[in-house]
Amino acid sequence: MKIIRQETIPNNTGRAYVVKKGERIRVSGTTIVDFVAFNHANLRDRFDQDRTKASQDKLFLSKGDFLASKANRPMLRIVEDTYMEGTHDLEKGMCSTSSYQIKAKLGKLDQHQEGPIGEVPDHGCWENLTEALKPWGIAPEDIPNPFNIFMTMEIDGKTGKLAHTAIRPSKPAYVELEAEIDCLIGISACPDTTVGGKPVDIIVYEN
Amino acid sequence: MKTIKQDTIPSNTGRTYIVKQGQHIRVSGKTIVDFVPFAYPNVRERFDQSRTKAFHRRIFISTGDYLVSKFNNPMLKIVEDTYKEGTHDLQRGTCNARRWRMLEAQGPEALKPYAHRNLTKLPDHGCWENLTEALKPFNVAAEDIPSPFNIFMTLEIDGKTGEMRDTTIRPKETAHVDMVAEMDCLLAISACPDMQAGGKDIDILVYEAD
Numbered sequence: 001m002k003i004i005r006q007e008t009i010p011n012n013t014g015r016a017y018v019v020k021k022g023e024r025i026r027v028s029g030t031t032i033v034d035f036v037a038f039n040h041a042n043l044r045d046r047f048d049q050d051r052t053k054a055s056q057d058k059l060f061l062s063k064g065d066f067l068a069s070k071a072n073r074p075m076l077r078i079v080e081d082t083y084m085e086g087t088h089d090l091e092k093g094m095c096s097t098s099s100y101q102i103k104a105k106l107g108k109l110d111q112h113q114e115g116p117i118g119e120v121p122d123h124g125c126w127e128n129l130t131e132a133l134k135p136w137g138i139a140p141e142d143i144p145n146p147f148n149i150f151m152t153m154e155i156d157g158k159t160g161k162l163a164h165t166a167i168r169p170s171k172p173a174y175v176e177l178e179a180e181i182d183c184l185i186g187i188s189a190c191p192d193t194t195v196g197g198k199p200v201d202i203i204v205y206e207n
Numbered sequence: 208m209k210t211i212k213q214d215t216i217p218s219n220t221g222r223t224y225i226v227k228q229g230q231h232i233r234v235s236g237k238t239i240v241d242f243v244p245f246a247y248p249n250v251r252e253r254f255d256q257s258r259t260k261a262f263h264r265r266i267f268i269s270t271g272d273y274l275v276s277k278f279n280n281p282m283l284k285i286v287e288d289t290y291k292e293g294t295h296d297l298q299r300g301t302c303n304a305r306r307w308r309m310l311e312a313q314g315p316e317a318l319k320p321y322a323h324r325n326l327t328k329l330p331d332h333g334c335w336e337n338l339t340e341a342l343k344p345f346n347v348a349a350e351d352i353p354s355p356f357n358i359f360m361t362l363e364i365d366g367k368t369g370e371m372r373d374t375t376i377r378p379k380e381t382a383h384v385d386m387v388a389e390m391d392c393l394l395a396i397s398a399c400p401d402m403q404a405g406g407k408d409i410d411i412l413v414y415e416a417d
Contacts, residue, residue: 044350048300048354049257049354050256050354053297054306055309058369058370059366059369059370059371070300070350071305071350091266092260093255093257100277102262102279139250139251142351143252145256153416154366155366156366157266157365159265160267162261190230
């Protein structure tokens with residue numbers, strides 16, 4: 001294992017990584033991580049939640065599954081997933097300044113929060129990813145909805161209910177992905193207002 | 208009620224409509240309709256499935272619910288929904304030529320879900336191509352077409368296991384979804400080839416309510 005890059009992403013900030021075909025990225029943490037991918041050879045070919053779900057007929061991804069782009073191209077494959085308490089999410093977008101403002105306005109923040117309502121962040125994953133992806137000229141509206149690692153939602157397939165939970169890794173867990181094409185990856189350590197965001201550890205390495 | 212535009216979209220083709228704030232659009236049919244809104248004239252503000260689901264805390268929308276943009280603005284509100292047999296979908300993207308070719312490459316096994324229709328062959332194009340073609344005059348690139356609000360597409364979803372399956376549940380009689388625009392919208396609509404049930408033409412009515 002040859003480490004290419006190793007770092008900690010502070011809570012509620014974002015970073016970008018170029019991960020070449022065959023290289024791996026390990027994402028370790030105990031709270032939500034917003035993970036987006038772009039085809040490095042054509043940044044307009046982006047990760048797509050729906051293509052990913054449709055091509056594998058499932059809502060949840062884990063070991064052996066792949067992240068697909070809008071052009072139906074496998075981008076990364078999950079080679080390890082140690083999160084056993086819950087599932088990763090492919091339903092939600094990124095939290096953002098505007099989503100926090102709307103929730104505050106509608107008095108919906110309580111549905112987000114386990115304990116008393118604390119401070120509402122002035123920014124969220126959308127702003128973190130926008131900032132991190134600026135050097136590549138990616139507009140905010142072109143940041144796809146993420147693969148939300150460690151974000152366990154309660155879904156009722158009959159009523160359609162989609163509810164937050166406080167289910168997270170009880171101790172640090174990781175997801176390891178191998179790039180199937182050269183990828184630009186944007187990662188945000190989500191403020192995760194449901195349980196309280198924590199820093200996220202990243203390793204990019206050659207297997 | 209003042210009719211602004213009345214149109215039939217043939218199966219497996221796409222059309223666009225500009226619907227101004229306050230105007231209504233009625234989509235009637237018996238098979239899947241891929242419905243994609245953009246703000247007009249700023250077409251970079253697009254419909255967003257995830258924002259829509261997150262806003263309502265539900266994976267299905269019906270009467271009284273909104274279609275929300277990536278910028279978290281309500282674009283349209285559903286004012287009537289006569290589809291009672293099932294739900295509309297916010298999980299799937301657009302069917303497309305590349306996906307059909309991938310399924311064919313997997314061999315006869317991949318055609319099994321369509322066995323009840325004795326299909327030997329999949330279409331040469333799908334909703335993604337229909338929408339791309341329809342949106343060309345507005346300079347919207349194929350990759351910038353967001354995943355749609357898939358009207359009359361009922362999936363079987365297991366929230367525990369995450370299993371997601373196509374069904375043949377569709378409106379028995381022609382049903383419609385009526386939406387009022389909350390902002391000026393460019394709407395792109397594809398009459399899906401609907402491989403499960405067999406695509407049919409759909410009817411569009413853009414109107415001003417009394």
